[in-house]
Amino acid sequence: MNSKLAGVVAALALVLVACGSGQEGPAGGGATPDAAAVIEIGSLYEPQNLDNTAGGGQGVTEAFNGNVYEGLFRLTDAGKVDNLLAKEYAVSDDGLTYTFELRDGVTFHSGKALTAADVKHSIERVTADDSQSARKSNLEVIESVEAPDDGTVVVKLAHRSVSLVYNLTYVWIVNAGAKDLATAEDGTGPYTLGAWKRGSTLSLDRFPGYWGTPPANGGVVFHYFTDATALNNALLTNAVDIVTSQQSPDALEQFTGNPDYKVSEGHSTTKLLLAFNDRRAPFDKPLVRKAVSSAIDDAKLLESIWAGHGSLIGSMVPPTDPWYEDLTKVNPYDVELAKRQLAQAGYAKGLRFTLDTPSYDPHPTAAAFIKSELAKVGITVDINVITADEWYSKVYKNHDFAATLQEHVNDRDVVWYGDPGFYWGYDDEQVSEWIKDAERARTPEEQTELLKKANRRIAENAASDWLYLYPQIVVAASNLSGYPVNGLNSQFYAYGIKKS
Numbered sequence: 001m002n003s004k005l006a007g008v009v010a011a012l013a014l015v016l017v018a019c020g021s022g023q024e025g026p027a028g029g030g031a032t033p034d035a036a037a038v039i040e041i042g043s044l045y046e047p048q049n050l051d052n053t054a055g056g057g058q059g060v061t062e063a064f065n066g067n068v069y070e071g072l073f074r075l076t077d078a079g080k081v082d083n084l085l086a087k088e089y090a091v092s093d094d095g096l097t098y099t100f101e102l103r104d105g106v107t108f109h110s111g112k113a114l115t116a117a118d119v120k121h122s123i124e125r126v127t128a129d130d131s132q133s134a135r136k137s138n139l140e141v142i143e144s145v146e147a148p149d150d151g152t153v154v155v156k157l158a159h160r161s162v163s164l165v166y167n168l169t170y171v172w173i174v175n176a177g178a179k180d181l182a183t184a185e186d187g188t189g190p191y192t193l194g195a196w197k198r199g200s201t202l203s204l205d206r207f208p209g210y211w212g213t214p215p216a217n218g219g220v221v222f223h224y225f226t227d228a229t230a231l232n233n234a235l236l237t238n239a240v241d242i243v244t245s246q247q248s249p250d251a252l253e254q255f256t257g258n259p260d261y262k263v264s265e266g267h268s269t270t271k272l273l274l275a276f277n278d279r280r281a282p283f284d285k286p287l288v289r290k291a292v293s294s295a296i297d298d299a300k301l302l303e304s305i306w307a308g309h310g311s312l313i314g315s316m317v318p319p320t321d322p323w324y325e326d327l328t329k330v331n332p333y334d335v336e337l338a339k340r341q342l343a344q345a346g347y348a349k350g351l352r353f354t355l356d357t358p359s360y361d362p363h364p365t366a367a368a369f370i371k372s373e374l375a376k377v378g379i380t381v382d383i384n385v386i387t388a389d390e391w392y393s394k395v396y397k398n399h400d401f402a403a404t405l406q407e408h409v410n411d412r413d414v415v416w417y418g419d420p421g422f423y424w425g426y427d428d429e430q431v432s433e434w435i436k437d438a439e440r441a442r443t444p445e446e447q448t449e450l451l452k453k454a455n456r457r458i459a460e461n462a463a464s465d466w467l468y469l470y471p472q473i474v475v476a477a478s479n480l481s482g483y484p485v486n487g488l489n490s491q492f493y494a495y496g497i498k499k500s
Helices: 057-064 116-127 164-170 228-236 249-254 286-295 298-306 335-344 363-375 388-397 413-418 429-439 444-460
Strands: 038-043 073-075 081-083 086-091 097-102 142-149 152-157 191-197 201-206 219-224 261-266 271-276 351-358 379-386 403-408 464-469 472-477
Touching: 038 057, 038 228, 057 219, 073 164, 081 086, 081 164, 097 116, 116 142, 116 152, 191 219, 228 249, 228 472, 271 286, 286 335, 286 363, 286 464, 298 363, 298 464, 351 363, 351 388, 363 379, 363 403, 379 388, 388 403, 413 429, 413 444, 429 444
Parallel strands: 038 219, 351 379, 351 403
Antiparallel strands: 073 081, 086 097, 097 152, 142 152, 191 201, 201 219, 261 472, 271 403, 271 464
16 A cells, blocks of 8 residues: 655755755755765655565555565656566557566575565566555456566566556565565665664665665665655754755745755655545545535645645646546635535535544544634534554545545556546446556557546545645755655655755
8 A cells, every 4th residue: 555745846045956856955065975974864754574576555555665675677766667677578469468577696695596476476476366566456457477487487477568667667666575574574676674663764775686786885774754744853953964855835934045954856756635435425436525525725725734745636646657648627725616516416505524533634624724724614623533453444444434635646647547446436437448448559659538538527526525735845964965855655765865
């Protein structure tokens, strides 16, 4: 499962990185980088476990993706797909067979050589019945995975999949013989797992047998905090060198204009959603969902939380996706319209529902704002604050909720509205058909047009209320350089970070 993170450009007073180009963190000063320096990283997103097919959550993606585990392909900080463990690949004329040639000389942290059998195993872990990977449904097109020899993987599809290579960036290649992956690892990345002290830190050590370019540092330590204030205090006191995603706009003043720090704002793909359970009354009625959406002043909420950073979105598609359109006017903020829609839906006297709200920022603040806004149209909201683990079990897994707040971090994730089994239960045959046809498209242009149709339809039906798109703000000590700034899909490549 994936859930959380950040937004789009605004100009900060200090140093802004030119984002969208994939440029990494600002260059450091003239001092020589210290290749032995350990980078102390501050984060709000501790893993739930270390296995991304078993509900590890955003935190394990942030720490492990590209650092400990690698895929056949890599999604760069600019959103480009590069070959990684796949040296090259070929596609059959009918688009149904992909043949991947693996890179030579790659070993796992245990010392075992990478083979095609490990790739086969890793793909099948993601597509297995008990897999909890958020990208499982995107890979159901795979009919079989074969390993004809140690260096070749052949993937056969049930139908064309224009996004297959992109979706394979989410598949971590794991040693087929590895055990206990919820608490241990055996990947091919530039770092190995050092120690994980739950509730405190997770350290990554340099892997001396790494096949590629060694890390630019001596290792990294992720420090975990439960609130943004404590995280910022750690940065101010030099307990951490960098904050992966700034979640306290009010705190920016102490860093902006301070020569000891650099503030960088990049693109993000994180949407804050008020997600309805579209299977359950009253949210099985589109008019009720539209009324709730129009009753909430998203611009005021964004300003109150992010003070001018981030952007309104109006749908599940961020501007960095190829099929983006500005749909913010589809369900405009209009209290009188919301009242009329409620009356038309049979709720002229209002209604009441429980809002399940994750306990970490900014959810409780957003929930209180939504409660106040909806009270103006006769809707009573009971806020139920739950932990991330409780949210995963109650909402994501068991679908036991009326409405919830949650962040969705991935790009290209409008496709989840084509899956009626996903936790919000949106079920529209036409949307499912468009999304299915988009994946079978022969060209990216054909895919784009179909997904634009699907995106507009879910907006018109207010399948969810997309409150805003997060800004992605990275704050780092001024002697750091080489860090990612865009935070796509919550990944945070640490191997390029230099400290001088």
